[in-house]
Amino acid sequence: MKKTFALVGAGGHAKVIIEIIEEMGGEIAMINDTAPIDNLHGYTVTQELPPPELPVIISVGNNKIRKKIASALPNIFGTAIHPKANLSTRCSINEGTVVMAGATINSDAVIGKHCIINTNASIDHDCVIGDFVHISPGVSLAGNVTVGEGTQVGIGSSVIPGVNIGKWVSIGAGAAVIANVPDFAVVVGVPGKIIKYNQ
Numbered sequence: 001m002k003k004t005f006a007l008v009g010a011g012g013h014a015k016v017i018i019e020i021i022e023e024m025g026g027e028i029a030m031i032n033d034t035a036p037i038d039n040l041h042g043y044t045v046t047q048e049l050p051p052p053e054l055p056v057i058i059s060v061g062n063n064k065i066r067k068k069i070a071s072a073l074p075n076i077f078g079t080a081i082h083p084k085a086n087l088s089t090r091c092s093i094n095e096g097t098v099v100m101a102g103a104t105i106n107s108d109a110v111i112g113k114h115c116i117i118n119t120n121a122s123i124d125h126d127c128v129i130g131d132f133v134h135i136s137p138g139v140s141l142a143g144n145v146t147v148g149e150g151t152q153v154g155i156g157s158s159v160i161p162g163v164n165i166g167k168w169v170s171i172g173a174g175a176a177v178i179a180n181v182p183d184f185a186v187v188v189g190v191p192g193k194i195i196k197y198n199q
Contacts, residue, residue, distance in 0.1 A: 005078050006050035007031045007059040008069055010040045013116075014059035017098055018043065020080045021057075029054055050075060058096060058114060063132045063150045063168075066114050070096060070132075077114070085117075094131075112149070130167065148183065157192075168198055 003026040007014050010033035018041045021028055031045045038045055050056055055078035058066050070077070077096035081087065086104040093099065096114035104122045111117065112131035119137040123129065127141050130149040135141070140158040147153065148167035159165070159177040169181050172188035181187055184198040 002027050003078065004029050004054070005080070006054045006056050006075070008050070008056055008073070009033055009058060009060035010035060010037055010045045011060070013061040015041060016100060017057060017059045017080050020082045020098065020100070023083050024080065026080075031059075049073070056096075057098065059098075061116065061134065063134055063152060067132045067150065070114050100137075106143075124161075136173075170198060 005021060005026060006029050007017060010031050018028060028043050030050055031040055031043050032049055033045050034047055052074045056073060056075040057078050057080055058069050060066050079093055079097050081099040082101040084101040085099045088105060088107045090107045091105045091109045093111045094113040097111055099117040100119040102120040103117045106125045108125055109123050109127045111129045114132050115129055116134040118135060121135045121139045123141045124143040126143050127145045129147045132150045133147050134152045136153055136155040138156040139153050142159060142161040144162045145159050146164045148165060150168040151165055153171045154173040156173055157171050157175040163177055163180055165181045166183035168184050170186045171177060175188055175192040176190040177192040185194045186196045186198060187194055
């Protein structure tokens, strides 16, 4: 039986999720967005909210907006995992999360709700990823890394084993994180250094 989803959000991130669902052999019943667009990759975009019985994937890249939408919808949430992602049978992926092509999630890693594990990201053993996190393309997390809620780990960055990254942190592109990072910090560079804090 084919899995059927509604998407909420009709931007670039939605384009990728559409193709993942198609590769999974699933169906897209509707796409919701308030933007003045009526079609995305051949699917109708509407301002009507999905009915409560229809599983939703929030196809919005912004972590804060994804959290806001998730708290407002009464629906259950699906997951979208590309068939060309490399997943351990011993990892755990929670509702609403999307895993892109080429991503690797290794043994005993736990991925929270409504996360984005983007193209060719690598999450090694025993990592714990909080809800609403975005692990960007080409990120490498070594074993036993913890990433707190809402954090964005920037494209091509890397994190050494055992590091704890707090909530709503921003890790810059290409950064090398070699020490624990407190909540709301903005980290850039090699090695990574805190330059400011998110408001």
